[in-house]
Amino acid sequence: MHILLTRPQDDIPALKHKLVERGFTVSACPMLDIHILPVDAVDAQTIKKLGAAHAYLFTSANGVRAASRHGLNVDSECSVFAVGPATADACKAAGYDVIYEAGGDVRSLVDRIKKAGMPKELGSLVHISGRDQAGNLVGQLCDAGYDATSVVLYRAETIPALPKDITTQLASGEIDAALFYSSRTAAHFVELTAQADIKLSITAYCLSDAVAEILRQAEVSELADIKVAATTTEDSMLALLGDHH
Structure with missing residues (x-):
């Protein structure tokens, strides 16, 4: 499974390491610049x-x-x-x-x-x-x-547009899933993918139901699925994914 990380840059390395250890392919596209x-x-x-x-x-x-x-x-x-x-x-x-x-x-x-x-x-x-x-x-x-x-x-600050490589990966269906930790990040992702005219076919993994609700309200019907962590912790998010070895 190829997973897209949307967290701020400083939060990416530790999370990426955990996912790679579990056998996932990982790309990063921080939605926010801190x-x-x-x-x-x-x-x-x-x-x-x-x-x-x-x-x-x-x-x-x-x-x-x-x-x-x-x-x-x-x-x-x-x-x-x-x-x-x-x-x-x-x-x-x-x-x-x-x-x-x-x-x-x-x-x-x-x-x-x-x-x-x-x-x-x-x-x-x-x-x-x-x-x-x-x-x-x-x-x-x-x-x-x-x-x-x-x-x-x-x-x-929100990023102005998706990088070209991420746009290509999303549009081609290479990315299978994305992790969303905040409502603001989820909303901006929806905005940027619409701006780039990308028809999504990914599974969204959300930290909370409030984050998931942003995606539901946006009527991103192309999402394959929306999954919500049992508790608002990273461990609970990762538990949704399991291992991919």
Whole structure:
């Protein structure tokens, strides 16, 4: 099976390695380009928010990489919460010590913060985020009585068009499947394939039903199938694929 990866570039190598080990052929076409904000572009108010943090909240590995680029202190007494296993792994790789891991989506992250017994009066919970956010993490935490805020340290820009080699592989039916980890990525893939007038015959593997729903609503009838992971984790996504030896 030939699989197309649509994740940001920095997330591709580890995922590709796992799939190649299982016997799959892999091509990559990141739908989003990640741009971490320059350190000197961060204003005083943002620096103040980071300094007042009682906990850092990460909903993607991109946030962890941005935090590292901006020199967030891994030795501080801040608690660290990760939305799921892949983000938790990125936190560990960045040097964070005690990490609370949620189940892979914003709702489970809010629940994990509540279960951790975070004192609401000690300081703010700071979500290290991108410019475009999904799930309204800060809003849910504020509704629950926490002092929560968001600090934008990166932006994710959609690519303007499919590369020629990927267009050829999709149009010829060489690619059998694609993995989609976010609704935004799935929506942009649909847009680009329509732009290139490609009649798809692939199976879409989706991290969540919300991602799958984007493909269903787009009426991409040429999709051979849409499969959804049992839980919002990469392991669950890979379990859908099995091995291809």
